[in-house]
Amino acid sequence: MAVAVATGAIPAPRDTSLGTWLDRHAGRIMVLPAVLVVLAFAVFPLILSAYLTMIRFALAPGGFKLTFVGFTNFSRLLFGQQQYHFLGTFGPMTVPLWSVFAAIVFGLAAWIVRFVRSEELSVGGLIGRLITASLSAGGALLVLATVFAGGLPGTLMTTLIYVSVGVAVQFLLGLGLALLCAMPIKGRNWFRVIFFLPLMVTPVGIAYTFRMMADLEKGPLAPIRFALGLGEFAWATDPWLARMVVLIGDTWQWTPFMFIVLLAAVESRSYEQIEAARIDGANPFQIFRHVTWPAIAPVAATVVLIRLIEAFKIIDLPNVLTGGGPGLATESLTLHAFIAWRTQDLGGSASIGYMLLFVSTIVCVSFFNFAVRRARRYQV
Amino acid sequence: MSAATERTWAERAFQPKDPASLAPAAKVAIYTVLIFWTAVVLLPLYWVLITSFKLPIDVNSGPVYLPFIDFSPSLDAWRYLFVDVARDTFRPYLNSVIIAFSATILAVLIGSLAAYALVRINFRVKVAAVAAFLGLLALTVVAVAYLQVNWRIATAVAVGLFVVFLSTGARRFKRSFANSDIEFWIISNRIMPPVVAVLPIYIMFQQVRLLDTHVALIATYTAVNLPIVVWLMRDFFAGIPIEIEESAQVDGASKFRTFFSIVLPLVRSGLAATFLLVLILCWNEYLLALFLSNAKAQTLPILVSAQNGTRGPQWWYMSAIIVIMIAPVIAIAIALQKHIARGILVGAVKG
Numbered sequence: 001m002a003v004a005v006a007t008g009a010i011p012a013p014r015d016t017s018l019g020t021w022l023d024r025h026a027g028r029i030m031v032l033p034a035v036l037v038v039l040a041f042a043v044f045p046l047i048l049s050a051y052l053t054m055i056r057f058a059l060a061p062g063g064f065k066l067t068f069v070g071f072t073n074f075s076r077l078l079f080g081q082q083q084y085h086f087l088g089t090f091g092p093m094t095v096p097l098w099s100v101f102a103a104i105v106f107g108l109a110a111w112i113v114r115f116v117r118s119e120e121l122s123v124g125g126l127i128g129r130l131i132t133a134s135l136s137a138g139g140a141l142l143v144l145a146t147v148f149a150g151g152l153p154g155t156l157m158t159t160l161i162y163v164s165v166g167v168a169v170q171f172l173l174g175l176g177l178a179l180l181c182a183m184p185i186k187g188r189n190w191f192r193v194i195f196f197l198p199l200m201v202t203p204v205g206i207a208y209t210f211r212m213m214a215d216l217e218k219g220p221l222a223p224i225r226f227a228l229g230l231g232e233f234a235w236a237t238d239p240w241l242a243r244m245v246v247l248i249g250d251t252w253q254w255t256p257f258m259f260i261v262l263l264a265a266v267e268s269r270s271y272e273q274i275e276a277a278r279i280d281g282a283n284p285f286q287i288f289r290h291v292t293w294p295a296i297a298p299v300a301a302t303v304v305l306i307r308l309i310e311a312f313k314i315i316d317l318p319n320v321l322t323g324g325g326p327g328l329a330t331e332s333l334t335l336h337a338f339i340a341w342r343t344q345d346l347g348g349s350a351s352i353g354y355m356l357l358f359v360s361t362i363v364c365v366s367f368f369n370f371a372v373r374r375a376r377r378y379q380v
Numbered sequence: 381m382s383a384a385t386e387r388t389w390a391e392r393a394f395q396p397k398d399p400a401s402l403a404p405a406a407k408v409a410i411y412t413v414l415i416f417w418t419a420v421v422l423l424p425l426y427w428v429l430i431t432s433f434k435l436p437i438d439v440n441s442g443p444v445y446l447p448f449i450d451f452s453p454s455l456d457a458w459r460y461l462f463v464d465v466a467r468d469t470f471r472p473y474l475n476s477v478i479i480a481f482s483a484t485i486l487a488v489l490i491g492s493l494a495a496y497a498l499v500r501i502n503f504r505v506k507v508a509a510v511a512a513f514l515g516l517l518a519l520t521v522v523a524v525a526y527l528q529v530n531w532r533i534a535t536a537v538a539v540g541l542f543v544v545f546l547s548t549g550a551r552r553f554k555r556s557f558a559n560s561d562i563e564f565w566i567i568s569n570r571i572m573p574p575v576v577a578v579l580p581i582y583i584m585f586q587q588v589r590l591l592d593t594h595v596a597l598i599a600t601y602t603a604v605n606l607p608i609v610v611w612l613m614r615d616f617f618a619g620i621p622i623e624i625e626e627s628a629q630v631d632g633a634s635k636f637r638t639f640f641s642i643v644l645p646l647v648r649s650g651l652a653a654t655f656l657l658v659l660i661l662c663w664n665e666y667l668l669a670l671f672l673s674n675a676k677a678q679t680l681p682i683l684v685s686a687q688n689g690t691r692g693p694q695w696w697y698m699s700a701i702i703v704i705m706i707a708p709v710i711a712i713a714i715a716l717q718k719h720i721a722r723g724i725l726v727g728a729v730k731g
Contacts, residue, residue, distance in 0.1 A: 019634060022634065022636065023634040023635055023636070026497070026501070026634070026635035026636060027497045027500075027501035027503065027635075028497075030493040030494060030497035030501075030639075031493070031494045031497045031498065031503070031562070032636075033490045033493065033494070034491060034493070034494035034566060034606055034610065035562075035566075037490060037599075037602060037603045037606055038565075038569055038603065038606065038607075039564055040603070041577065041581060041599070041600060041603030041604070042569045042572060042603065043514075043517075043583075044517065044580065045576070045577035045578075045579075045580035045584075046572070046576065046580075046699065047517060047518060047521055048521060048579075048580035048583070049576055049577065049580050051521055051522075051525055052579060052580070067527075068526075080661050084641060096514050098607075107468060120705060133727040139413075169583060174406070176413075177413075177414070177417060180413055181414070183402060183410055184402060185402070185407065185410060185411070185414075191414050191418065192716050192717070193713075194418050194421055194422065194499055195417065195418075195421060196422060196713060196717050196720075196721065197425070197710060197713055197714070198421055198513055198712075199710040200660055200664075200710065200712070200713040200720070201425075201664075201710065202663065202664040202680070202681055202684075202702075202705055202706055202709065203664060203666060203681075204664075204666055204681040204684050204685050205681075205684060205702040205705055205706050206424070207426065207685075208684065208687075208693070208698055208702060209428050209702065210424065211693070212427060212428070212431065212695060212699075213423070213427060215425075215426055216442055217442070218439060218440060218441075218442055219427075219443060220423065220427050220443050220445065222442060222443050230427050241428060252420070252421070252424065257724065260662075260721050260724060260725070261724065261725060264721075264725050267490065268475045280680075288411065293722070299728065302728055303728045306727070307729055309570065309571050312573060313573050313574065313575070313667070315575075315666065315686050316666045316667070316681070316685075319685070320685050333573075333575075334574075334575045334667065337575045338667075338670065338671075341579065341671075342711050349579060350576075350579055352575075353573065353575045353576035353579070354576060356573045356575065356576065357572060357573055357576050360573060361571060364571055374573060
């Protein structure tokens with residue numbers, strides 16, 4: 001017995017003191033609150049929400065009535081009367097547009113075939129690539145039919161525009177500013193503090209501020225409009241200009257995030273390598289391409305991933321800046337779900353939420369597998 | 381002066397004196413871009429600030445830029461906010477302060493405990509137990525929703541079945557989740573768009589009559605920010621040498637004692653970074669407050685977005701509210717920029 005206690009193989013005799021009990025189970029007690037919170041506010045809501053996607057909510061005398069409708073809410077979004085709102089209105093697809101689509105599908109197919117022939121082939125990898133490829137093909141068709149064929153983009157397309165254009169512009173601006181701030185100049189710390197500010201500002205405040213800024217009658221930029229001789233110029237009634245104003249607000253807020261992280265990555269690259277490249281006669285672009293970029297690629301991929309995850313959730317800016325208008329032009333998926341909820345379409349709201357969950361998860365996981373992992377390998 | 385240092389005008393402008401410095405032309409270009417972006421960042425903030433000191437006529441008659449020169453500043457909007465409708469301004473402000481601080485403290489406390497345990501203690505959670513839990517949860521939802529079983533009875537039965545399963549059946553299964561799986565599970569919740577979860581959360585709080593209260597918002601904000609805390613804190617904890625904790629435990633300190641009086645003080649700068657980041661996220665939150673608060677628990681972002689009244693936005697009041705809403709975060713950001721940036725960096729660089 002003494003030996004067993006000494007090695008700790010057999011639990012010590014049960015101690016009645018609370019302190020000892022607490023200490024023995026300390027690990028579980030420490031994790032338990034977090035697990036309970038996640039269960040109550042993420043897992044349980046997800047399951048309940050999955051149920052909500054399959055019901056129709058209606059007010060009835062003395063309360064409300066829930067009717068089970070199966071996947072009707074989803075099919076309404078994808079094929080039925082809500083299609084114009086979610087997917088958009090499709091324009092007539094012409095031959096050139098079909099050929100562009102065929103080229104994209106061919107490219108994706110080639111990508112899959114190359115994977116099947118490679119040595120890395122695995123069932124999971126193949127399924128993942130098939131999902132990514134089919135979603136990309138669907139997205140490409142959506143872009144062609146709603147944007148290029150003269151249709152009207154729906155909330156899904158609008159959200160994808162915010163995510164793709166917004167994240168790309170913010171990344172490029174953030175990278176450019178980070179590279180400039182890493183140069184040997186005076187006042188770097190001042191610029192760093194100032195450039196960081198917008199990230200902290202409340203998005204709703206930004207939305208109103210940019211409504212004032214974008215007011216070309218009374219806003220601060222009105223003189224520029226007069227100088228350029230633009231007449232009546234109402235961005236709020238033009239779909240693409242309205243989207244652009246939302247994107248400008250989003251970019252103003254989120255460029256600092258890219259900037260601050262990329263600056264840290266740029267500053268931590270090895271100075272000796274740059275020096276060696278310069279002595280070998282490399283120009284600044286070559287130094288960036290072959291020294292700086294490989295060093296910062298893993299961080300760059302990760303920061304884009306984090307931004308992708310958050311970008312899909314956009315609601316504050318379009319709701320306050322434009323109210324989703326003109327028409328549906330600036331309505332994001334989250335705003336769409338909120339509007340459906342306000343009109344008491346519980347099932348519709350939950351299914352829009354679920355569609356957003358699917359799309360954002362697939363995009364983020366694909367990005368992680370095909371960009372972040374590759375970037376990390378790149379470094380090693 | 382030797383011949384080597386005599387350079388033409390063009391050479392002096394476009395070629396650096398030595399490789400470590402920059403040519404004057406390059407410097408001018410860099411400063412131009414950086415100062416341009418400084419203007420882009422500061423102009424909107426400046427515009428809000430001066431608009432809050434304008435009279436309606438100064439706003440409506442076209443842009444005026446400089447107080448005392450272009451227009452005479454007035455405290456009208458501020459007087460309106462702090463005297464005429466003072467109660468409508470202070471209540472949301474107080475709500476925001478209470479909710480943001482409570483939720484942040486809770487999230488950081490719960491999240492740090494979990495992160496520490498996940499770094500230092502090995503867990504084995506049986507896959508079978510998790511599967512049983514999820515199955516029972518789904519069955520309970522089905523029973524309550526379709527079969528009209530009272531939710532208290534259904535929950536009690538489910539909990540009973542789960543306990544029975546844990547004490548008998550679960551031991552036969554070998555496969556289990558490790559710490560990294562638990563961690564990934566908690567962190568991955570950040571990918572979930574909040575709009576998916578907010579409807580059921582709304583219904584939950586409606587059932588227990590807590591809609592439009594501080595409790596509802598504090599609990600929800602704690603939950604949505606928990607993943608960030610776990611994500612950031614686990615790295616700060618992993619950076620502490622384990623010997624310090626081991627020697628404390630040899631001296632007889634319990635695990636909780638070790639955590640609160642030895643480990644937490646060691647990570648205080650990381651703790652501060654996480655705290656500030658979560659505080660600002662709570663302060664700025666919009667979507668959840670939009671769903672879960674109405675009048676009593678209204679937070680500042682909702683107050684601001686509700687200003688879009690029937691007479692069109694009253695820019696002067698609105699600007700004043702925006703100024704009092706963003707002033708604290710701007711002040712924090714300027715004063716503690718390094719700490720907040722550290723929190724962001726730990727999260728982003730690690731991935």
